[in-house]
Amino acid sequence: MTTTAMDEPAAGSAAPANGLPRLLPLVPGVPEDLRAHLARYGRPPYRGGPGLLIHGAEAAGLTGRGGAAFPVYRKLAIVAGARGRKVIVANGAESEPASRKDALLLRVAPNLVLDGLQLAAEAIGASEARLYLHPGVSPEVLRALSQRAAAGIDWLGVTITEAPPRFLAGQESALVNRLGGGPALPTFVPPRVSERGLGGAPTLVQNVETLAHLALIARYGPRWFRALGTDTEPGSMLTTVHQANGTSQVIEVEIGTPLRTLLASQPQGAEAQALLIGGYHGAWLPMAQAAPLTLDNATLSQRGAAIGAGVIAALPADRCGLVEAARVARYLAVESAGQCGPCLNGLPRMAAGLAELARRGHRRQVRADLERWAGLVTGRGACNHPDGTVRFVASALTVFAPEIAVHARGHCSATNRRPFLLLPDGMPTTEDDWI
C-alpha cells in the first residue's frame, strides 16, 4: 500500500467528519460506547502488516500530544526498525495537575484510544500492549476493553497498570520503570526507551490523545488530518482551559487557534492579568502580550512559551501572581524525584526564594539569587523536571516583576487571597509513594 492510497477513506468506515470535534463525542460530555463508536468511525482499519501506518503518520505531520510534541512517525520508525520483542504503551497517566484532557478522553472516547493503540501495535509489530493510567480512570476503559474483546476487535491483549499520583509518573523512563514493577522514577537517557525499554525490549510510549489522532489518520488519511491546524503543526488538539472566573473545561481546538477565542468562549467575569501556557512546566505571559497570539508552538516559542500538554490558565486580576507561582514552585520542588543533586537541592531553594518574594518586604537580593540558582539547575537533571521548573519560575519573575516591586514596598495588589491554580497535596515520604 502506498501513501497516496492511504489518503482514501478505508473501506467500511463511516464518512469522515469535517471540522470539530474529531476526538470528543458529538454530544458534548456523553461517553461513546463501542456501538456509538463503530457507528461514528467504523472498525479500526488494520493494514495487515507492520510499517504501513508510519508513512501515514509522517505525511500527516502528527506530533506527540503528551507535551514534548515529538514527531510520532520517528518514534514509530525507530521501534518498528528494531528486531525482537517490542512493547507498546498508551500513556494516560496525565500527571500535570492542571490538565484533565487525557482523563476526559479516556472516559468519553476510550475506544478511539484503544483503536490507536492496536493500530500502532500493528505498525511496529508489537507483541505486548500496555495501558498506563491513574486509578480513577480505569472503569470506563475496562468496560471498553471487555466489549471489544467480545466483538473481536483487538489484535493484541491489553494489560492495565496504574500510575502513582506523582508529577513525574508519566515521564517515559519513569513509566517504563513502573511497568517493570519498580517505582515510577526517571532514569538517565540514553538508552532511550524506544531503543531499550520494558524488560530491555524497544518500547513505544505514546500519549493517549496521540493514539486517538493516529486512529483517525489510519481511517481518513493524512490529507484529512491536515485540513485543520497549521502547515507545520497540523490537526486538532485537546486543551484544558482554566478561565479567570474559576471555571475550567476541556476543549478540542484547531492548532493555531487565537488564544483570545479560547478565553472568550466562556462567560465573562473577572478579566485575566496573565496566562499560564503549557502547564506547570510552562511559561507565564502577560495578558496583553498573550492575547494576540495563536495556539501553536511556532508562535508561542517566539515568546518563550510552548503548548506542552495543552494547559491554558488565565490568572484573574484580583490574585497575586507571585503567591500563585510560589505555590506551584513548592509543589514542583516536592515532586522532585530526589535523584539528581541540582534538582534535589536547587528546586526547594528556588521555591523558598519565590515564597519570600510572595511575602511583602522581601530582601533585595532574592530575585538575583533566584536567577543565579536557575542557571545552576538548568540542564543538569536526568529528566526535564529541573528545566521545566526553571522555565516556570523564570517566566514568573519576568511577568510579575511589577508585583515584585510592589511587594518590596510592603504592599500587595491582590484583593483575593483564595488559592487559584489547582494543586494536589501530599508529599512522598516513603519509596511506596512512587508505586
Add this chain to the structure above:
Amino acid sequence: MSGTTAFWYASRATGIVSLLLLTAVLVLGILVNRQGRLPGLPRFAVTSLHRNISLLAMAFIAVHVVTAVLDTYVNIPILAGVVPFASGYERVWLALGAVSFDIMLAMIITSLLRGRLNRTLWRAVHLLAYLSWPVAFAHSIGSSRDLQHGWLLDLGIACALIVAAAAIWRLAHAARQLPRAARVAAILARYSPPAGTKGPGQARERIAR
C-alpha cells in the same frame, strides 16, 4: 646533567606528581559522589575540579611513560605503557603501571562519551577507580627505589592514608544517608519555614544560613 639522566629524572618526577594528582582526583571523586563541597566552592565546582585534575593527571602520566621509554639507561618498549608484562625491566611493577593506566584510559573515554553511554556502564567503569589507584600506588612503591625510604616514602604513606580515610568516609556517609523518599522533605524543611510560622524574619534567617 646529561641528556640521558634528564629523561630519567623527568620520568621519576612526573611519576611522583601523577601519584599526588591521582590521589586528589580520587578524593574529589568521592566528594562528587557524596555531593560534598569544598570550603568556598559551590557543588558544581567540585565536579569541574575532579574532571580537570583527572585530565591534568593523564597529561603527567603520558610524560611519565614517554620519558621512561626515551631514557636509554634501561630498555622499556613504548608498548609497556599500555600492555602489561611488555617490559623486561621491572616486569611485574611496570605491568601494574600499565594496568592502572589502561583503567584510567577507560574511565576517561567513558566519561567523555558519557552523554552517549548507558549510565550503568559508565558507573561500572568509573567504580574501577578504586582498583586503579591501589594498583598505581603499588607500581609507584614497587618500581621506584626513591619511594621506598625517606621523605618520599612518607609522602606515599600520606597519600595512602588520605585515600583510605576518604574511602571509609564514603562508606560511612552512604550508610547514614537519608532514604531517597525523605530527602526532598528534609531539604524543603531546611529552606522553607514550617507551616504556621509565617514570620518573614524567621524565614530570612533560615535562607541566610
